[in-house]
Amino acid sequence: MIEHLMNRIKLLFGMGMVTLAQTKTVQVKHSTGVTNDKIKRVHNFGFMSRPVEGSKAYMLFVGGDVSRGIALAVEDERYEIELEPGEAAMLDDKGNLVHFTGTGIKVISPFSIELTAPTTTITSVTTINGDTTINGQTTLAGKTTATGGMSVDGINFGTHRHAENNNTVTGGPQA
Numbered sequence: 001m002i003e004h005l006m007n008r009i010k011l012l013f014g015m016g017m018v019t020l021a022q023t024k025t026v027q028v029k030h031s032t033g034v035t036n037d038k039i040k041r042v043h044n045f046g047f048m049s050r051p052v053e054g055s056k057a058y059m060l061f062v063g064g065d066v067s068r069g070i071a072l073a074v075e076d077e078r079y080e081i082e083l084e085p086g087e088a089a090m091l092d093d094k095g096n097l098v099h100f101t102g103t104g105i106k107v108i109s110p111f112s113i114e115l116t117a118p119t120t121t122i123t124s125v126t127t128i129n130g131d132t133t134i135n136g137q138t139t140l141a142g143k144t145t146a147t148g149g150m151s152v153d154g155i156n157f158g159t160h161r162h163a164e165n166n167n168t169v170t171g172g173p174q175a
Helices: 002-010
Strands: 013-021 025-030 035-041 056-061 069-075 088-091 097-100 105-108
Touching: 013 069, 025 056, 025 069, 035 056
Parallel strands: 035 069
Antiparallel strands: 013 025, 013 056, 025 035, 056 069, 088 097, 097 105
């Protein structure tokens, strides 16, 4: 009786390699060679993931019954980064990273980043390095400074000239 109870206690927790993954379940192969299908995945509210093959799963087996497992955590050391005390990060196997650092939040992606919202307000000094395209109406309030030239509908404001009523040509814009 006690031996049976001890065996059940030993089987409460397990660890294995993810061999197939869905968002809600994983298939896990244990070091003993046994494979468990449809192990339920537990997600923290607001955070979801779908692990890749080769991730490590840490499981709880209710009552020591290895046919009824719950994956409490799934990790993959291949994609971890080193964090400073108090930092947090969200990352994936594609190189996307949201890193909460001691000096701010870094968002890194080798792909496009899409922000979709009915209204977006940015309250900060903002620097944009690279080309910028704005589709839609633009309203500027306050002083606007442009260096390197500016054109509207193909008319270059730095070199634009036109004929006056007295048939003379205007000079370029004045600084």
